[in-house]
Structures are given as C-alpha cells and as structure tokens.
Amino acid sequence: MNRLMLTTAALALIGAAAHAEETLSVYHWFEYMPQELVDKFTAETGIKVTIDTYDSNEAMLASLKAGKLGQYDVAVPGDYMVQIMAGEGLLDTFTPEELPGYANIDPQWVDVPFDPGRKSSIPYQWGSTAFAVNRDVFKGDINSLGLIFDPPPELQGKINVLDSQGEVLALGSMYLGIPQCTNDKEQLKALMEMLLKAKASWASFGSDTAKDVLVSGDAAAGMIYNGFAAKARAEGAPVEYAYPKEGYVVWMDNVVLLKDAPNRANALKFMDFLLQPENAAAVTNYAAYTSGVMGVEPFLSDAVKSSPETNPPADAAKGSFIAVCDEETQKLYDAVWTNLKK
Amino acid sequence: MAGPGSNHAPGPGSWRGILVPLLLPTWAMIGIFLLLPVLLMAVYSFLTKEFRGGVEWEFSLAAYDQFFLNRGLFGDEPPTLEWTYITVFARSIAQAAGATALCLLIGFPTAWFIATRPASSRGIWLFLITVPYWVNLLIRTVSLRFLIRENGPLNDALMGVGLISEPLQIINTNMAVQLGLFYSYLPFMVLPIYAAVERYSFAYSEAAADLYANRWVTLREIVLPIVRPGIVAGCILVFIPSLGAFLAPNLLGGAKNFMIGSLIEEQFKKSLGNWPFGAAVSMILMTLVLIVLFVQARAATRQEVR
Structure with missing residues (x-):
C-alpha cells in the first residue's frame, strides 16, 4: 500500500x-x-x-x-x-x-x-490619440488642435486632457508646429506659455477617466484615444472624434x-x-x-x-508617433511638464 | 483546582531569559517592514538618477539640489531658491489643514453626541459611523464624484428646492478635494474624540454650573482641556494621511496641480522617471511629519509635567 x-x-x-x-x-x-x-x-x-x-x-x-x-x-x-x-x-x-x-x-x-x-x-x-467633442455643446468645425489649446467659449472650463506628459506635450508641439524634441529656447518657452494659457480653460487632467467624463457630461471635449472615443459613443455620449489638421499622435x-x-x-x-x-x-x-x-x-x-474612430476621412492629416528624445532634451520637457502641473 | 498559593501573576523576573526570543518577531516586523524600506528610500535619495527610471550606484546630491535650487530651465542661470516644490508642499499642507479643520468641526459634535447617548445605543451609533468604511476608498471617492458633479443629485436637489438657480461648480475644485479628504478620514477624528469624551465625567460640568460658569465657559475651561488628547490624536490621524493623499486630489480635484502624493507617483510610475528625486521628496515629507509629531510629543510631555 x-x-x-x-x-x-x-x-x-x-x-x-x-x-x-x-x-x-x-x-x-x-x-x-x-x-x-x-x-x-x-x-x-x-x-x-x-x-x-x-x-x-x-x-x-x-x-x-x-x-x-x-x-x-x-x-x-x-x-x-x-x-x-x-x-x-x-x-x-x-x-x-x-x-x-x-x-x-x-x-x-x-x-x-x-x-x-x-x-x-x-x-x-494601433490607434491614434487626438480628442473628442460633445456635438450638443459645440457645433462648429472640430478638426483643429485649437479646440483644446485655444478653446472657443462654449468649451472653456469643460475640457479634460490626458494626464500623460508624452501625449500632451506632443500634441502641444504639433499645434505650434515645432518639433517634438527641440533644444531651442524660444520654441520651448513658446510651448510653455501656450500650455499655461490653455490650462486656464481646462477642467481636469485624467487618463483612465477620459471616457467617463465625456459620457457623464462633466467634460464637453477631451483628449482621448480613438478606441476609447468609440466606446464613449457606444455608451451614448454624443461625441465626435477629431482628426486635427495640425496632426495627431499615432x-x-x-x-x-x-x-x-x-x-x-x-x-x-x-x-x-x-x-x-x-x-x-x-x-x-x-x-x-x-x-x-x-x-x-x-x-x-x-x-x-464601420466606426468613424478607426476609419479617418480621406482628407485627414497624417498622424505621427511620439518621438524619443535624448537625455539632455528630455530633461527640458520634464521641466516643462513639472512647471505646467506645479 | 489551583490553590490560592499558585495563583500569582508572573513578575518581571520570570520573563528573564526568554524575553529576547519572545520579542524577536516584533523586532523583525519593525526591521523588515519599517526600518528597511525607509533606509532603502534614504539611500536611493542620495544616488545618481539613471535616464528613464532606475539608479546608478554613485553618490549624488542632485535630488536635493533639484528640490531646493532653481538653476533655470536650461541649468545655466545662477541658483536661486526653487519655489516649484515648496508650492506643491504648501498646497498639500493647506489642503490637509482644511480637511482636518472640517473633520474637527463635524467630528467633535458627532463624537459628543454619540458619547452622551445611553450606553446601550452608543454601539449602534459607532457602528453606523464605520459602515461606509467597509467599502473601498477608491469606490467611495468615485461615488462622491457622481454626487457632486454639475448634473449630479446634489445640484439637482439644491435647484429643486430653489436654494440655487445655477448648478454649483464643486467638482474639480479645491473644495471638492477637501470634501473628499473629509469624507475619507472622518472616523479617524470621531473615534479618538469619542474615546476621550466617553471618559469625561459630567460631574465636572455640574460643578462648573454650580459655580455659575455658563455653557461656553464650561466648554472652554473644563471640557476642552480634558478631552484635548483625543482632539490632538484625531487631528494627527486625519492630517498625516491627508498630506500624502492622491486619490481625492486626482479624482475630485481634477489633478490639475501636483500634490505631494502625485508628485512622488509621477517620479516612479509615470514619465518623469526620477527615482532619487521621488525618494528625496518622500524623505523631506517624512522629516516634516516627524517634526510635527516631535513638537506635539514635546508639548504633551510638558503639559503632563505641569
């Protein structure tokens, strides 16, 4: 046994x-x-x-x-x-x-x-990161990053941005038409000033809440990943995903x-x-x-x-990947981000 | 049956010899779970930052330099005092102080109310205070978010009874953060004060009334000094966790500005990736907390001596 x-x-x-x-x-x-x-x-x-x-x-x-x-x-x-x-x-x-x-x-x-x-x-x-807008609140043309960085009165104080350094700074740079990794003092200062001014009309920073604030109506526009925007729409939010002419993150x-x-x-x-x-x-x-x-x-x-979030219109601008900066340059962008959120 | 002679408590002497092995688990607990992590943090704060997270084993004061000295965006200006992080600390301290004051304002009467109920029903009141805390903090904070949002039930109710005509903007403000912290930590204020008030003998109040003290004088001169240890304990228990909180600031305050907690988080879990700096900020926070506790302990001893 x-x-x-x-x-x-x-x-x-x-x-x-x-x-x-x-x-x-x-x-x-x-x-x-x-x-x-x-x-x-x-x-x-x-x-x-x-x-x-x-x-x-x-x-x-x-x-x-x-x-x-x-x-x-x-x-x-x-x-x-x-x-x-x-x-x-x-x-x-x-x-x-x-x-x-x-x-x-x-x-x-x-x-x-x-x-x-x-x-x-x-x-x-793969997907893209741009923003979605509540069409009940804002009815004009949405295909510009200006809606986030220099928002019209209807959207001021009702914008959520991703709590993510890479995406916010990359989209900000595209809006200003400057490279994603630059050592140029003037360009960095311009980026800093533009972001600080834009922040005054932002309601919140949040990445995992990006979809919920659009569905609940807390935010009328928000930086968001395209698939997340599709889910927000599926959950009943009257939002449209934008393909900004200045470019967007792929x-x-x-x-x-x-x-x-x-x-x-x-x-x-x-x-x-x-x-x-x-x-x-x-x-x-x-x-x-x-x-x-x-x-x-x-x-x-x-x-x-058939989702519009994954099928950009034929005339949409091209998106770009987030660039990888060298250590010295990255330090500058870290400082810009810290300064934005201090 | 044990005779009366065998029924004596072991004196201090009877532990001699086995005391050390008996205390070993406690020492191991404190060593492994308290001292070691703090020591690790202290060491890391003096190491060299590796690009994109991690450390190089090379002594450096760069983390503390970054905290206190501002050398300009490009590091080429003469160093001046850096206000960035002091601002973050000041903001967190102000928020924590506000939440503590709010907790005291609501917590003291609540504790007083419970302690003055008949002994049979106190248990139920205490139970009711703790019921919400069976639910996870994250879920409670998110729920609060739903309550106070612009189109939420709170605004609907206030507008329904005609108190306000426009919805109140509470979400994404400092007020929302304090409300969240208050809600998170209220029992930590109520319970110690309750314990102190419960021991308070109302014969003192009667004696004060006999000596023509009005209610206000009685509260100020008799009650408050006696229940003070409970109030101080409650304030510390609310203030310190509020100082490092990041759930309420992120979910209710909109995360527009760094708090100490989110500043540290960003150094480890997000893109800033500066471990020594995160460790240094934690060390500075811990030093501040220890100073507060030390001052409090000194004051308490002095009062006992008096």
Missing part, C-alpha cells in the same frame, strides 16, 4: 514537472485581451498562461528594471517604449523563420522606426520578446497565435482599435468595421 502511494506521488511529481514546462508569463495592459482568447490559446497549445497587468508604459519599464526581468516572457509596450526597452537591453530578438505568422504582418508595420525590420516585436493593435502597441524569457519557445508560439487574423480580429473587436495584421476583415464585427 505504502509503495503504491509513493509511486503515485512520484508519478504525480513527474506529471507536474512535465506540465510545468508548458507555461507562459505575459506582462500586459489591463483590459486589453479578452479572456476567451487566452482560453483558446491554452486549448490549442496546452500552454497555461499567467497574465500580470500594468497601467502605463513607464510603470512596466520601472518594474522590469527593478528586477522583474527574467520572470516574464512577453510584454506589450507602446511604440516609443519598444525603442527605449531595446536601448536598455531588455529585449531578445528572433528571426522571421521562427514565426510562421510573420508574413501576416501588414507590410506598412514591418519596417517601423522603433524596431526596424521587426527583430524583437510584432504589432498588437501609437502602436507591440508584443515584444523579453530578454531572459523563461519560456522563449512558448512566447514565440503566443506571438504566432496573435499573428493569426482570426485572433488579431478578436482583440480588435474587444478593444475597438486597429490590428496590424493582414486579413482580419472577415472576422471583424460590423460596429468596429
């Missing part, structure tokens, strides 16, 4: 050890991947997925730098953060041969400035292979899974952004397919 129990225990241990190899640790944004898709991956591959979440690119970077590197296999940084993480040596590389789905990547997203040739990352979702979230990944092979399987059009479309249907994978159209829901 005793021997039988021992054997059973030993077998159980072996089973557990064999099982333990089939895991994957994902470090991901909150509410950015439907649970059904995770379950589907586990059903197809037998790999058990653990997901930890973060709420900003910077929080994720801080946590990896503080010692979490080596615990996660993949993370989902935004464009500029991919470049920063590569510069910090936090990313592993792969070859296209290791990913059968590599060919599914939309060609316009293969040779991206933040990871030329896609050596460490694959596209997840961003792309990417699945990266982390350095010292404990389950590198499984990480590649996961990335390949996300490159399959049906799976990429499932994320898009959930998050209301746009996939970076070709062939997703047949799997998209009608609401997402």
Whole structure:
C-alpha cells in the first residue's frame, strides 16, 4: 500500500514537472485581451498562461528594471517604449523563420522606426490619440488642435486632457508646429506659455477617466484615444472624434520578446497565435482599435468595421508617433511638464 | 483546582531569559517592514538618477539640489531658491489643514453626541459611523464624484428646492478635494474624540454650573482641556494621511496641480522617471511629519509635567 502511494506521488511529481514546462508569463495592459482568447490559446497549445497587468508604459519599464526581468516572457509596450526597452537591453530578438505568422504582418508595420525590420516585436493593435467633442455643446468645425489649446467659449472650463506628459506635450508641439524634441529656447518657452494659457480653460487632467467624463457630461471635449472615443459613443455620449489638421499622435502597441524569457519557445508560439487574423480580429473587436495584421476583415464585427474612430476621412492629416528624445532634451520637457502641473 | 498559593501573576523576573526570543518577531516586523524600506528610500535619495527610471550606484546630491535650487530651465542661470516644490508642499499642507479643520468641526459634535447617548445605543451609533468604511476608498471617492458633479443629485436637489438657480461648480475644485479628504478620514477624528469624551465625567460640568460658569465657559475651561488628547490624536490621524493623499486630489480635484502624493507617483510610475528625486521628496515629507509629531510629543510631555 505504502509503495503504491509513493509511486503515485512520484508519478504525480513527474506529471507536474512535465506540465510545468508548458507555461507562459505575459506582462500586459489591463483590459486589453479578452479572456476567451487566452482560453483558446491554452486549448490549442496546452500552454497555461499567467497574465500580470500594468497601467502605463513607464510603470512596466520601472518594474522590469527593478528586477522583474527574467520572470516574464512577453510584454506589450507602446511604440516609443519598444525603442527605449531595446536601448536598455531588455529585449531578445528572433528571426522571421521562427514565426510562421510573420508574413501576416501588414507590410506598412514591418519596417517601423522603433524596431526596424521587426527583430524583437510584432504589432498588437494601433490607434491614434487626438480628442473628442460633445456635438450638443459645440457645433462648429472640430478638426483643429485649437479646440483644446485655444478653446472657443462654449468649451472653456469643460475640457479634460490626458494626464500623460508624452501625449500632451506632443500634441502641444504639433499645434505650434515645432518639433517634438527641440533644444531651442524660444520654441520651448513658446510651448510653455501656450500650455499655461490653455490650462486656464481646462477642467481636469485624467487618463483612465477620459471616457467617463465625456459620457457623464462633466467634460464637453477631451483628449482621448480613438478606441476609447468609440466606446464613449457606444455608451451614448454624443461625441465626435477629431482628426486635427495640425496632426495627431499615432501609437502602436507591440508584443515584444523579453530578454531572459523563461519560456522563449512558448512566447514565440503566443506571438504566432496573435499573428493569426482570426485572433488579431478578436482583440480588435474587444478593444475597438486597429490590428496590424493582414486579413482580419472577415472576422471583424460590423460596429468596429464601420466606426468613424478607426476609419479617418480621406482628407485627414497624417498622424505621427511620439518621438524619443535624448537625455539632455528630455530633461527640458520634464521641466516643462513639472512647471505646467506645479 | 489551583490553590490560592499558585495563583500569582508572573513578575518581571520570570520573563528573564526568554524575553529576547519572545520579542524577536516584533523586532523583525519593525526591521523588515519599517526600518528597511525607509533606509532603502534614504539611500536611493542620495544616488545618481539613471535616464528613464532606475539608479546608478554613485553618490549624488542632485535630488536635493533639484528640490531646493532653481538653476533655470536650461541649468545655466545662477541658483536661486526653487519655489516649484515648496508650492506643491504648501498646497498639500493647506489642503490637509482644511480637511482636518472640517473633520474637527463635524467630528467633535458627532463624537459628543454619540458619547452622551445611553450606553446601550452608543454601539449602534459607532457602528453606523464605520459602515461606509467597509467599502473601498477608491469606490467611495468615485461615488462622491457622481454626487457632486454639475448634473449630479446634489445640484439637482439644491435647484429643486430653489436654494440655487445655477448648478454649483464643486467638482474639480479645491473644495471638492477637501470634501473628499473629509469624507475619507472622518472616523479617524470621531473615534479618538469619542474615546476621550466617553471618559469625561459630567460631574465636572455640574460643578462648573454650580459655580455659575455658563455653557461656553464650561466648554472652554473644563471640557476642552480634558478631552484635548483625543482632539490632538484625531487631528494627527486625519492630517498625516491627508498630506500624502492622491486619490481625492486626482479624482475630485481634477489633478490639475501636483500634490505631494502625485508628485512622488509621477517620479516612479509615470514619465518623469526620477527615482532619487521621488525618494528625496518622500524623505523631506517624512522629516516634516516627524517634526510635527516631535513638537506635539514635546508639548504633551510638558503639559503632563505641569
């Protein structure tokens, strides 16, 4: 009897050890991947997925730098953060041969400035950051950043801006027509003055509340991500998403292979899974952004397919990524942001 | 059955020898969860900032320099006193003081009311005070946001009874922040004052009345000095957490200006990524709090001696 129990225990241990190899640790944004898709991956591959979440690119970077590197296999940084993480040596590389789905990547997203040739990352979702306006409150033309930075009387005191240095300063620079990374004293002073003046007509700074304040009517206009604006509209807010003529921020979230990944092979399987059009479309249907994978159209829901937030008008201006400044220049922008919020 | 002889309490001597091992868990708690993190923070505040978060192990006073000295946007001007962060501290202190005053104003009569109820019903009143605190602070703060918004129930009610004709702008103002802090920390004011008032013997009030003291004089000369420790404890318990709060300022005040809490958060979790500076701000905040506590403790001892 005793021997039988021992054997059973030993077998159980072996089973557990064999099982333990089939895991994957994902470090991901909150509410950015439907649970059904995770379950589907586990059903197809037998790999058990653990997901930890973060709420900003910077929080994720801080946590990896503080010692979490080596615990996660993949993370989902935004464009500029991919470049920063590569510069910090936090990313592993792969070859296209290791990913059968590599060919599914939309060609316009293969040779991206933040990871030329896609050596460490694959596209997840992309979208834009501009602003949405309550059409019951303001009826004029909305396609200018002036609505946020030099607002008409109807919107003054009713504007929410994202509590995010990168987006506010990038959009402000586009409004003034100056580069995103400049050392020029006069340009920086002009940016500072413009923002301080604009702040007088802003009601609040908030990123995770950006959608709610538009739905509740606390804000009549607000800087917002396009998918978030689509959700606000779906929840009944009479808002329209703007494509400002001065430009707007384009961003792309990417699945990266982390350095010292404990389950590198499984990480590649996961990335390949996300490159399959049906799976990429499932994320898009959930998050209301746009996939970076070709062939997703047949799997998209009608609401997402026709949403004005992801289908810019033909004459819309081009958006740009947030630029990554060098250390000396970044210091100046940090000072501008601190000065704006002091 | 234990005889009368065996029924004696252990004297101080009987702990000798096992006292140290018995105290070890306490020391370990204090060491690991209190001293070590504070020490880590102190060390980090004197290290060199690494670009985009992290530290280099090289001694530097840059964090404290940044806090106190202003060298201009481009770092090429002669250093003058930096007002940016002093302003942030002053704002937080003012908000915390306002919230504490509000809590005292409402908390003292409340505590007095509860303590003067019959002993049988006091428990119910105390229970009612604590009920809202079973709900998470974040949820309570967000709910308050819904109540005080421009088209919210508060404004609807006030306009309904004709008290105001235009909705009050409360959300995204300093008033909203103080209201939020007040709501968050009110029991910390009520409970210590209640404990002090409950011990107060009303025979003193009767004696004062016999000696022709009116109610105001009785309150000032008899009641307040006796329940003062409860008031001081309540004020400290409300003031200190309010000082570092960032939920109420962010959700109710609109986050337009840094408070101490959000300034520190921004150094670690957001784009500013300056760990030594975040640690230095925390150290300065802690020093200020310790000074307040120290002054209070000194005053309390002096009063006992008197």
